[in-house]
Amino acid sequence: MGTLLEYALIQVLHNFGALLVVGMSGYGFRVALLRQSPSRTLALFVLSAWLMQGLTGATFGWVTYRSDHRFPDIHGIAVIALMIKVSCVCGGAGLMATCLGWGSSWSASRRMMVWAGSTGLACLALTAAAFLRWFS
Numbered sequence: 195m196g197t198l199l200e201y202a203l204i205q206v207l208h209n210f211g212a213l214l215v216v217g218m219s220g221y222g223f224r225v226a227l228l229r230q231s232p233s234r235t236l237a238l239f240v241l242s243a244w245l246m247q248g249l250t251g252a253t254f255g256w257v258t259y260r261s262d263h264r265f266p267d268i269h270g271i272a273v274i275a276l277m278i279k280v281s282c283v284c285g286g287a288g289l290m291a292t293c294l295g296w297g298s299s300w301s302a303s304r305r306m307m308v309w310a311g312s313t314g315l316a317c318l319a320l321t322a323a324a325f326l327r328w329f330s
C-alpha cells in the first residue's frame with residue numbers, strides 16, 4: 195500500500211509537470227509567434243518544469259529499486275520510449291537554459307524556433323509516455 199501510494203503521488207506531480215511543460219511552452223510559442231519576447235520568468239518556469247519531469251520520472255525508477263532491489267524490467271519499445279523522454283528533457287531544459295542565458299539578444303525568428311522546439315519536445319515526450327505505459 196505504501197509503495198503504491200508513493201507511485202500515485204509521484205504520478206500526480208509527473209502528470210501536472212507534463213501539463214506545465216506542454217502548456218507553458220505552447221504559451222511561450224504563441225507569444226513568440228506574435229513577435230513579442232516571452233518573459234525570462236516564463237523561461238525559468240518552463241526550465242523548472244522540465245527538470246521536475248526528469249526528477250519525478252527518475253523517482254519512479256528509484257521507488258521500484260528501493261522496494262524490489264532491481265530497476266523496472268522493460269524492453270524494446272518501452273526502452274526506446276524512455277530514451278526519447280530522457281532526450282526530450284535534456285533538449286527542453288537545454289533550450290530553456292540557453293534562452294535564459296542569451297535570449298535577450300535573439301531575433302524574433304530565433305525566439306520562435308526555440309519556443310517551438312520546447313513545445314515540440316513536450317508533445318513528443320507526451321506521445322512517448324503512452325508507448326512507455328502500454329509496452330512496459
Ligand code: HEM
Nearest residue numbers: 212215247248251252254279280283316319320323326327
Ligand atoms: C527523464 C524523463 C522521464 C522519465 C524517466 C519518465 C518516466 C516515467 C515513468 C516510469 C512513468 C510510468 C510509466 C508507467 O505507467 O508504466 C511515466 C509516466 C508518464 N510520463 Fe514520464 N518520464 C519522463 C519524462 C516525461 C515527460 C517530459 C513527459 C511529458 C511532457 C512525461 C509524461 C508522462 C505521462 C503523461 C505519464 C503517464 C502515462 C500513463 O500512465 O498513461 N514524462 N514517466
